[in-house]
Amino acid sequence: MIPPPVSSRRSALKHTLNFCTLGTLWPLSNSLAQAEVKTNMNPNPRLHSFIGGLEGPWRVTSQRTLIGDGLSPVTRLNYLPENITPPPSHASWVLHGATSNERYVTRSEKEQLLAKQKALGRLEATCAVLIPIKKNEKWWSLTQDERREIFEAQSHHNQIGMDYLPAIARRLHHCRDLTSSEPFDFLTWFEFAEEHTAEFDKLLTRLRATEEWKYVEREVEVRVTKA
Numbered sequence: 001m002i003p004p005p006v007s008s009r010r011s012a013l014k015h016t017l018n019f020c021t022l023g024t025l026w027p028l029s030n031s032l033a034q035a036e037v038k039t040n041m042n043p044n045p046r047l048h049s050f051i052g053g054l055e056g057p058w059r060v061t062s063q064r065t066l067i068g069d070g071l072s073p074v075t076r077l078n079y080l081p082e083n084i085t086p087p088p089s090h091a092s093w094v095l096h097g098a099t100s101n102e103r104y105v106t107r108s109e110k111e112q113l114l115a116k117q118k119a120l121g122r123l124e125a126t127c128a129v130l131i132p133i134k135k136n137e138k139w140w141s142l143t144q145d146e147r148r149e150i151f152e153a154q155s156h157h158n159q160i161g162m163d164y165l166p167a168i169a170r171r172l173h174h175c176r177d178l179t180s181s182e183p184f185d186f187l188t189w190f191e192f193a194e195e196h197t198a199e200f201d202k203l204l205t206r207l208r209a210t211e212e213w214k215y216v217e218r219e220v221e222v223r224v225t226k227a
Contacts, residue, residue, distance in 0.1 A: 046098045048173055049084035050130055050187060052077055053091035058128060058224035066208075068134070068218030077130065077224050079189065085180075095132055096180060097173025097187040104151045109158050116165035125169060125191040129200070130222040132184040139215035155210035164203045167196040184218065194225075 052060075052071065056078030063073055072092040087094045102110055139147065151157050161170065169191045175182035192200055204221075207213065 044083070044098070045081055046100070047081070047083050047178075048097055048099070048187075049080050049082060050077065050095040050097075050189075051080065051084060051088065051091050052093045052095075052222070053088065055088070055090050057227055059227040060222060060224050062221075062223045064221050066219040066221060067216055071132075071220050071222070074222075076227070077222060079128075079130075095175075095184065095187055096178055096182055097175045097184075098178060099171065100174050104148045105158060109152075112162060113158070113165075116162060118166040118169045120169050120171055120189070120191050122169065122191065122193075124193040126226045127192055127194050127197060127200075128224050128226075129190045130224070131188045131190070132218075132220050133186045133188070133216055134184045134218035135186075135215045136217040150212055150215075155207075155212040157207065157210065157212060160203065160206050160210075164199055168192045168200055168203060 052074035054074070054076055056076035058077040058079070060075050060077055063071070065071075074092050083096060084094050102113075105113070142150070152159075171189045173187040173189070174185070175187060176185050190200065
């Protein structure tokens with residue numbers, strides 16, 4: 001059998017390459033793009049954003065600075081389980097934090113917390129408070145066991161919190177380990193029913209009187225109600 005001319009073989013090869021490029025490589029590239037979009041649409045569930053501005057389901061009833069620099073006054077607050085960047089046009093500020101494993105707790109303390117605490121989002125919990133806190137370098141220069149000594153052995157932080165469970169739900173967000181530079185070390189979010197406001201005030205009074213609070217160099221308190 002006589003082989004086809006070289007020019008014919010080149011034409012067939014070119015046709016095959018074009019078919020592969022259009023029929024295989026393009027759908028593969030498109031699939032990768034779709035997978036990337038899905039990845040971007042599925043944020044880290046541990047990462048949360050607090051957006052202070054003119055919009056949001058929480059209406060700000062008071063905003064005050066306890067220690068250090070404050071935050072720009074806002075009328076609304078939004079709390080979302082995702083990384084909001086850049087800030088929305090209506091926002092005065094956005095604070096980011098990530099939930100993490102419990103720190104400075106023993107096994108028995110953790111079991112007590114799990115047995116008593118309630119989840120966020122209860123229908124009756126129409127009041128909430130965001131408290132961003134930054135601790136000084138003296139605190140962060142301490143070792144883990146030294147911080148635990150101040151946190152619980154001296155300040156009884158966990159025990160004070162358990163005294164107000166299950167009425168007051170709480171979620172702590174860590175900021176120091178994020179890739180972005182954040183103005184606070186912790187963002188604590190509390191939710192409770194309006195009739196438990198006085199109990200919440202007692203909780204804050206007791207915590208702020210502890211040895212631990214001597215290491216706080218910036219603290220803001222933003223109180224909100226469901227709009």
